[in-house]
Amino acid sequence: MSEVRKVGVLGCGLMGGGIAQVCATAGFETVVREADSGPLERGMASINRSLDGAVRRERISAEDREAIGARLHPTTNLEDLAECDIVIEAVTEDLALKQQVWADVDGIVQPGAIFASNTSSLTIAAMASSTGRADRFVGLHFFNPAPAMRLVEVVRTVTTSDETFEGTMEFARALGKEPIAAKDHSGFIVNLLLIPYLLDAIRAVERGVASIEDIDAGMRLGAAHPMGPLTLADFIGLDTLNSIAENLLAEHHEPRYGSPPLLRRMVLAGMYGRKSGMGFYDYSADPPTVAQLGL
Numbered sequence: 360m361s362e363v364r365k366v367g368v369l370g371c372g373l374m375g376g377g378i379a380q381v382c383a384t385a386g387f388e389t390v391v392r393e394a395d396s397g398p399l400e401r402g403m404a405s406i407n408r409s410l411d412g413a414v415r416r417e418r419i420s421a422e423d424r425e426a427i428g429a430r431l432h433p434t435t436n437l438e439d440l441a442e443c444d445i446v447i448e449a450v451t452e453d454l455a456l457k458q459q460v461w462a463d464v465d466g467i468v469q470p471g472a473i474f475a476s477n478t479s480s481l482t483i484a485a486m487a488s489s490t491g492r493a494d495r496f497v498g499l500h501f502f503n504p505a506p507a508m509r510l511v512e513v514v515r516t517v518t519t520s521d522e523t524f525e526g527t528m529e530f531a532r533a534l535g536k537e538p539i540a541a542k543d544h545s546g547f548i549v550n551l552l553l554i555p556y557l558l559d560a561i562r563a564v565e566r567g568v569a570s571i572e573d574i575d576a577g578m579r580l581g582a583a584h585p586m587g588p589l590t591l592a593d594f595i596g597l598d599t600l601n602s603i604a605e606n607l608l609a610e611h612h613e614p615r616y617g618s619p620p621l622l623r624r625m626v627l628a629g630m631y632g633r634k635s636g637m638g639f640y641d642y643s644a645d646p647p648t649v650a651q652l653g654l
């Protein structure tokens with residue numbers, strides 16, 4: 360893999376925006392692409408708020424913030440990714456959509472560039488095969504919030520070349536992250552363990568084992584997790600959690616990955632957690648209060 364100078368990020372939502380911020384902060388020219396201008400503007404506003412906060416907390420200087428801003432190039436035009444050395448995809452977790460986006464960029468981006476998907480539970484091989492560069496295709500899985508979480512999983516599928524894998528590990532280190540190697544096995548390492556834990560916490564709510572607050576306090580205070588499982592489920596997004604569980608169940612056929620009925624109903628009701636304002640907690644209050652779930 361040749362030296363990375365320019366990075367492309369597909370998607371400027373929660374993850375894509377965070378990843379673009381990480382790349383520009385690490386010194387890379389970063390083109391971030393959303394299909395529509397509304398979501399792109401909202402994503403950039405969120406990156407700008409985060410960077411301004413870092414200046415206020417004296418984590419970066421005002422000059423650094425200016426330089427990072429100048430390295431970020433928002434666009435709705437896929438052609439602007441043509442010169443990128445690596446493209447990181449963070450669009451919605453929908454395989455057909457991701458395959459289409461990859462097929463589109465494959466015809467635009469220089470042939471030597473690496474393609475990396477931030478998918479959390481879809482199969483890397485299924486995306487690699489929608490491009491003509493399956494040997495240069497890899498998984499690069501960040502954690503939310505991307506600027507704050509040190510880990511990335513670098514995921515190798517059956518077609519990934521040694522050069523692509525090593526180059527991506529090196530790139531992750533250049534981002535200031537701690538990469539770990541995982542195989543193309545749905546859930547990789549972290550979600551394989553984390554998702555059943557979160558689903559079990561929701562099952563505990565369903566069974567009336569304890570209150571929402573006490574389940575969260577139990578894991579925060581008894582296991583020193585920074586967030587309890589129900590707060591974390593709201594933070595990830597209950598719709599996202601539900602779709603990751605569905606992907607894991609389809610791959611592994613193990614009941615532990617099945618979505619609890621309560622989770623499915625909350626998603627059907629539009630209760631997506633923090634991003635929709637309502638999940639296991641009600642975010643219209645500050646601090647958030649426990650939601651009334653009618654259990």
Ligand code: CAA
Nearest residue numbers: 409416418479501502503504506507508550585586591595
């Ligand atoms: N964007 C950017 N930076 C953020 C941030 C955000 N949304 N939220 C927090 N941070 C940064 C803060 O700026 C702060 O940075 P500095 O130390 O440089 O000032 C740092 O994180 C700590 O933040 P706070 O002091 O405000 O708050 P905290 O100590 O309560 O930490 C937290 C917040 C980092 C989110 C912490 O609660 C935490 O680690 N929670 C667990 C998060 C987690 O498990 N994420 C993984 C989710 S699973 C996933 O992402 C994979 C998947 O596929 C589903």
